[in-house]
Amino acid sequence: MTTASDIERRLPDAIAPRVRSVRSTEGVVTLVVDAAGLERSEAAEMQAQLEQLVKSMDGVKEVRVALMADRPSRRIIAVGSGKGGVGKSTLTANLAVALARMGRKVGVVDADIYGPSQVMLLDAANQGVKAEGEKLIPAESEFGVKLLSMGQLIAPGKAIAWRGPMTGNALGQLMDAHWGDVELLLVDLPPGTGDVQLTMMQKFKPAGAVVVSTPQDLALIDATRAIDLFRQVNVPIVGLVENMAGYVCPHCGDVSDPFGQGGAEAAARALGEDFLGRVPLAMEIRVASDTGQPPAAGDTPQGQAFTAIARRLSAWLDGSGR
CATH class of the missing domain: 3.40.50.300 (P-loop containing nucleotide triphosphate hydrolases)
Known part of the structure; x- marks a missing residue:
């Protein structure tokens, strides 16, 4: 079964810094992604790329990508x-x-x-x-x-x-x-x-x-x-x-x-x-x-x-x- 750590290790270099969190529960993977500064088409392309990548991993039944427009509170x-x-x-x-x-x-x-x-x-x-x-x-x-x-x-x-x-x-x-x-x-x-x-x-x-x-x-x-x-x-x-x-x-x-x-x-x-x-x-x-x-x-x-x-x-x- 693919874990959240496995997913984080396989994220593309161009996308990994934007991924705020990854959660995997009983085959359902939820990713929270920072889309600040991206055009709508760029954000949609990133979302589709993530969904395709994660869905291909072992044991993943569903992928949910939440795009956030603001940066993390720090x-x-x-x-x-x-x-x-x-x-x-x-x-x-x-x-x-x-x-x-x-x-x-x-x-x-x-x-x-x-x-x-x-x-x-x-x-x-x-x-x-x-x-x-x-x-x-x-x-x-x-x-x-x-x-x-x-x-x-x-x-x-x-x-x-x-x-x-x-x-x-x-x-x-x-x-x-x-x-x-x-x-x-x-x-x-x-x-x-x-x-x-x-x-x-x-x-x-x-x-x-x-x-x-x-x-x-x-x-x-x-x-x-x-x-x-x-x-x-x-x-x-x-x-x-x-x-x-x-x-x-x-x-x-x-x-x-x-x-x-x-x-x-x-x-x-x-x-x-x-x-x-x-x-x-x-x-x-x-x-x-x-x-x-x-x-x-x-x-x-x-x-x-x-x-x-x-x-x-x-x-x-x-x-x-x-």
Whole structure:
């Protein structure tokens, strides 16, 4: 019996990006197809081609093709911080992997134009980016997450020396790519509150923002600035995440707090925002990240920390009404 996965694998390259969903139940196959921008004759031809192809497959009794004129609803969650070095990119990659494991169709935009790191975190350094017309086609990592990053478009180690307008154009190309059936885009913002952040929020209007900080006072001051920027442009704050929170000595098991303790949770409480959880300072996270194996892809204690935060984000998405 032909399954939905079998059908998706056999779709023609020219049509596959337009197929939003495939469902196969007791020989009845239903395909939802994005027909936006097509002439009526082109849409009818595509429908006939799909019906003929799928009807020829084993066990298929009936084929139903639903043509949709609008593009899929896609929500954007920005992941930001007021400063660098707080683990924002690592959090973004692991949230994406955890959400994909929960069944969501997730994409990651590495908006840190000058310092892209998602290609390493998601083990996509060798995955080139293709294009269809003027739109880029994201690569898909082995973790079920689609990705676009400047790290896929430039040679390793090459510096990008661009002024503000060029970074805005680059961000636009990454965001406006052919994301297919992706329902949720996580955007790994660069540190600070500059041009890329403003372009993202004003042009692409995120549904919400996750703010990352370490527990130390200096990082919290900058995180507060990031929250203020999101508030100024009416982007809802999903919540704060405290990263590098507590270090367990692998030899004696004692717990120490090199960056302090509970600062982000206290800041969230003071600012009236939700606290999403904390991620420990652990060698395992550093090693896994450097080798492109996000902890959230497994069930280790470190992976479970990311998964717990992803569940809270997922609940926010389901309850936000956006």
